[in-house]
Amino acid sequence: MAxxxxxxxxxxxxxxxxxxxxxxxxxxxxxSPQAADIEVEFPTGSSLKxxxxxxxxxxxxxxxxxDVVKAAHEGLDSHGYGMxxxxxxxxxxxxxxxxxxxxxxxxxxEDTILFPSCMDANAGVFEAVLTKDDVxxxxxxVHASIIDGIRLCSAMHDTFKHSDMAxxxxxLQLHHDRRxxxxxxxxxxxxxxxxxxxxxxxxxxxxxxxxxxxxDSHASGFIGKTGRGTHEKYGVMGKIxxxxxxxxxxxxxxxxxxxxxxxxxxxxxxxxxxxxxFSNTIAPPVVAGVIKVLExxxxxxxxxxxxxxxxxxxxxxxTEAGFVLxxxxxxxxxxxLFNAKLxxxxxRGLYEEGIYxxxxxxxxxxxxxARIRTQISxxxxxxxxEKALDAFIKVGKKYNILGKSKQExxxxxxx
Amino acid sequence: xxxxxxxxxxxxxxxYVEDDTEVTNDTPLISGGIVDSFxxxxxxxxxxxxxxxxxxxDKATPEAFDSVNxxxxxxxxxxx
Numbered sequence: 124m125a126x127x128x129x130x131x132x133x134x135x136x137x138x139x140x141x142x143x144x145x146x147x148x149x150x151x152x153x154x155s156p157q158a159a160d161i162e163v164e165f166p167t168g169s170s171l172k173x174x175x176x177x178x179x180x181x182x183x184x185x186x187x188x189x190d191v192v193k194a195a196h197e198g199l200d201s202h203g204y205g206m207x208x209x210x211x212x213x214x215x216x217x218x219x220x221x222x223x224x225x226x227x228x229x230x231x232x233e234d235t236i237l238f239p240s241c242m243d244a245n246a247g248v249f250e251a252v253l254t255k256d257d258v259x260x261x262x263x264x265v266h267a268s269i270i271d272g273i274r275l276c277s278a279m280h281d282t283f284k285h286s287d288m289a290x291x292x293x294x295l296q297l298h299h300d301r302r303x304x305x306x307x308x309x310x311x312x313x314x315x316x317x318x319x320x321x322x323x324x325x326x327x328x329x330x331x332x333x334x335x336x337x338x339d340s341h342a343s344g345f346i347g348k349t350g351r352g353t354h355e356k357y358g359v360m361g362k363i364x365x366x367x368x369x370x371x372x373x374x375x376x377x378x379x380x381x382x383x384x385x386x387x388x389x390x391x392x393x394x395x396x397x398x399x400x401f402s403n404t405i406a407p408p409v410v411a412g413v414i415k416v417l418e419x420x421x422x423x424x425x426x427x428x429x430x431x432x433x434x435x436x437x438x439x440x441x442t443e444a445g446f447v448l449x450x451x452x453x454x455x456x457x458x459x460l461f462n463a464k465l466x467x468x469x470x471r472g473l474y475e476e477g478i479y480x481x482x483x484x485x486x487x488x489x490x491x492x493a494r495i496r497t498q499i500s501x502x503x504x505x506x507x508x509e510k511a512l513d514a515f516i517k518v519g520k521k522y523n524i525l526g527k528s529k530q531e532x533x534x535x536x537x538x
Numbered sequence: 539x540x541x542x543x544x545x546x547x548x549x550x551x552x553x554y555v556e557d558d559t560e561v562t563n564d565t566p567l568i569s570g571g572i573v574d575s576f577x578x579x580x581x582x583x584x585x586x587x588x589x590x591x592x593x594x595x596d597k598a599t600p601e602a603f604d605s606v607n608x609x610x611x612x613x614x615x616x617x618x
Contacts, residue, residue: 263577273576281580284556297583 156187184502186376198411234389241369241380247396249276261307295331310339310353316455321357344373345427375416379405430501445526454499462536466493476514491538591616
């Protein structure tokens with residue numbers, strides 16, 4: 124037997140080390156569909172507790188929407204469960220290409236290619252379109268999946284300080300001699316909820332003849348007046364060369380992602396991107412569900428409008444209660460607690476009050492920037508948010524952090 | 539004449555330090571988490587442009603870039 128006691132012991136020690144360092148991740152079992160109201164088994168083995176979920180990426184409340192569920196059922200009946208093949212052998216159905224065309228229309232791009240996830244899209248896209256003669260210049264806070272994609276690519280890589288346009292410009296000047304330059308950013312940054320300055324970035328890319336890449340996973344469907352994404356918010360639709368996004372958040376929340384943009388770049392992915400070439404694409408029922416999601420969002424802005432109102436209500440309520448928030452206007456509203464243990468204690472306190480929200484701390488966020496990341500949904504009604512606000516205030520009072528500044532909280536609890 | 543150690547240290551601070559961390563000529567840059575290995579490329583290109591040299595990729599290792607002193611030692615090897 125190759126898996127010796129010595130090997131087992133080695134892994135046990137590593138896992139114990141993670142537990143000792145407070146970095147061991149635990150899953151909480153949800154027994155209901157994803158929604159504003161969920162039933163949770165936590166700790167494992169305990170009886171189910173009904174709680175309000177304010178930490179899902181279910182921004183548009185479509186994860187369990189009856190029309191989407193019905194469409195997925197119909198897709199299952201009409202197109203089957205799985206494809207048992209990668210796309211280019213016998214794994215492409217009419218609905219896959221239909222969804223690609225719908226996504227292109229929705230995002231205002233030339234073409235789109237589906238991937239099993241946006242993680243896969245980000246892992247595959249750079250190696251497919253760049254060579255060692257090129258340079259990738261990325262914001263220092265881009266998502267982990269982009270960093271993995273960059274690692275897999277032979278092109279040179281450099282970074283610029285988060286949202287610092289002067290620093291980006293200096294990097295574009297420094298790398299002027301590369302065959303291609305590509306600037307890489309998230310549209311909405313998932314931990315802070317701020318948005319990339321895409322208008323300024325597009326102008327710089329034009330000035331220095333660079334491509335512009337945006338991962339809009341935390342934006343597609345609801346950022347911008349008609350929910351097309353961060354490029355709509357900043358008035359640069361048609362000026363982004365590559366957009367990657369996910370169907371696992373606002374756009375139904377199931378799974379799958381895509382690369383959307385210039386048709387030649389999309390075709391390069393179809394020819395060369397390894398997660399596309401060597402993995403099945405999105406399963407038929409999920410494709411049918413996403414098609415329905417895009418139909419709903421193309422017909423009306425009702426859901427993103429409601430999300431915007433809910434976000435305003437939530438941000439105003441927390442601010443008036445005296446919490447320290449990260450500035451922004453997206454549905455990601457981080458409540459800053461700075462101290463890791465405090466973030467865990469507040470999360471536990473909220474759960475006792477029937478509110479499900481998770482504390483994030485180092486290494487997920489920088490040292491000393493622990494927080495509760497709240498995420499608002501169009502699936503929330505005002506009564507959900509009022510109850511969540513009451514719980515936050517109750518727990519905030521318990522830990523004496525209401526009306527306290529960052530400095531005061533750090534003085535009380537440490538970094 | 540510019541002191542190379544001052545030039546390199548100033549570049550490192552401006553480029554990589556976003557808080558009040560003090561950087562001396564011996565401060566571990568990469569092993570100390572100030573410069574991530576991803577961002578080393580701009581430091582390498584800065585040195586090449588500034589001193590009109592070419593540092594082979596296999597010499598631009600995290601170890602060779604781990605302090606201002608080590609960087610200056612490396613650069614001096616390639617200055618004619």
